[in-house]
Amino acid sequence: MPQEPPTSKDSASRPRRCVHQLYEDHVRRTPDAVAVISGSQQLTYRQLDERANRLARHLREAGLPRGGPVAVCLGRDAEVLTAVLGVLKAGGAYVPVEPSAPPSVLRQVLADPGLFAVVTWESLRVMVSDTVRSGRPVICLDTQAEAIAARSGEPLDAGVGISDLACVLYTSGTAGRMPRGVLIEHRTLASAYEGWRVVYRLSPADRHLQTAASEFAGFTADWVRALCSGGTLVLAGRDEDLDRAGDAAPLHRLIVDRAVTVVACDVPTVHGLHRHLRSQGADLGDVRLIAVSGDSWYLDEQQALRRTLGPHVRILNVYGVTEAAGSGAYFELPDRPAVTEHPERVSPIGTAFPGAAVAVLGRGGAPAARGARGELGVKGPVLGRGYRDGSAFKSGQFLRTGDLGRVRDDGGLEHLGRVASHADAEAVLRGHPSVGECLVTTIEFGKGRKTLIAYVTAVEGGELDWSELRLFLSTRLPSARAPQTLTQVAALPRTRSGKIDRSGVPLPAQRDATRRAPGGKGALSADGGTGGDIWGAIAGITVFFSFLSWVLTDALWPYSTDLSLVPNPWAALFTGLYVCESLAFGLGMAFLFCARPLVARHGRSPALTSAAHLAVAWLLIAWWPQDNYYRLAAKTDWARQAALVYAFNITLMIAGAVVVAFVAAKPRTTDLMR
Structure with missing residues (x-):
């Protein structure tokens, strides 16, 4: 069993300094040490600090109030660290947002009425300006570089307190919910860092791999661990991201070439890396610690990775929540794991980080007994202030996470997935x-x-x-x-x-x-509503409404189908047309009532699925009323002609365009089905 790291309860629970001040200690001690590596670009602590100081003065000159939120929309680049540290040094709170985030997320974050400014690139100005409220400054680091560079690079004192707001981190939107902004104070980040420092055994010699998008808590956790301990943050570029096939070769090269020692990543990333290592018979070079978070990571997967890497690499399964800046609980795989029945079913998360308390909550919110299941709760100094919508976290009480857990017989915690x-x-x-x-x-x-x-x-x-x-x-x-x-x-x-x-x-x-x-390959049950019962319902509804439309035509539009003056065979052809119109109307009504599952199974977004469902129904339904109205309209009745054109022709064009968009759109989970 690995030795339990020493605890540091007092320092973790009562932080006295902000994380950017901890970072500044290393600027003074080792100014020429490499702070950030991004592709071919390297910034020393001195260079990064001078850039951040200049941006901080620029923000202060623009009127940034103490604790004022500033959105940082830059993507994965070394300058994102300049922006984050610049906002903190100026006394503001950074709000990280990824330019590639879904439009709904961008609108939610950038349209926040409390946002003071946005730091971005000129290439993103149009996108940002379309979303952010008018009057908010948009600071482009490239086109305003000259003005920012003219500021002093000397340190400045913004008078920031440990209880001031440091950042607003948005949750990941699990289970389809919209992300929620979490208010993270300086004391929260400092408490979380102290726990990481103790458990991860951080040192200035470490090089930390950074793979998370800037909008997630993992990004903040990465830079805090690296720069507050005097280490180096190695940013993985887009080329190093896992592709759809899960190819981890570029990421593996980055880890080895940059002598990375600490890898903190999500479950898909560690899966891809492990597959690559096994297939190539490779190792991870200088890596001494892998910490995996983001979702359930099972004991059998951890043990398989240990067999591949050997005992010299520490393996941690981390349970972290955005409300605690990514902190929470951790489980370290022992050198010689005890025999566990069904390790493929178990995702142990062990014990809480210093500065945090994590428990399984039973009925009434009290911690559950050993062996009991319940909802995981988090409390302690690592917990943020509350949500951006105004709901505050109650001091001294557990925050329910929405995750299910269990207390193991040995007292450790186990993650069981979402409550639902x-x-x-x-x-x-x-x-x-x-x-x-x-x-x-x-x-x-x-x-x-x-x-x-x-x-x-x-x-x-x-x-x-x-x-x-x-x-x-x-x-x-x-x-x-x-x-x-x-x-x-x-x-x-x-x-x-x-x-x-x-x-x-x-x-x-x-x-x-x-x-x-x-x-x-696959086999599926007939249950689910897309089998013979739906087609039977469609056939029945089609016959009913087709007959109804045929009967009602003369009542609704007298003489619209009168063919007494039309000679054969043309009269027969027109009669066939009227029959087809009635059948199309009946099929359209049947499609409207029954065919939603048939459309939904193609895996498009809910909005596009609904639009396509209605569009197809209208394309079928519209012919019966449209043609009968047209046949009774005089050629010079311009008001009726215009009304018919816009009521039917234009809407049919729109419906056709919706169907084209539905066919052309990629499923929400591309290449999932075999």
């Missing part, structure tokens, strides 16, 4: 030797029809046998908690922060679970 997840079914599925990852969720097919569906990936080089898998589940789970439908996917959908995206799964195409899919 089907953690027991997922744990059992992971226990099958042919299953890599899995996600179990409830999907609603039509009104009130819900199906429990498991999305499953096969182990590398393996293949799933559905009959065997169903038998495996039936002997280990009650039927009420077992998935009714099994769907094989190439990879589970994940959010931009690396968490499993439970709202991003596509609806599966339905097949009989007892049959093998073409090519010997």
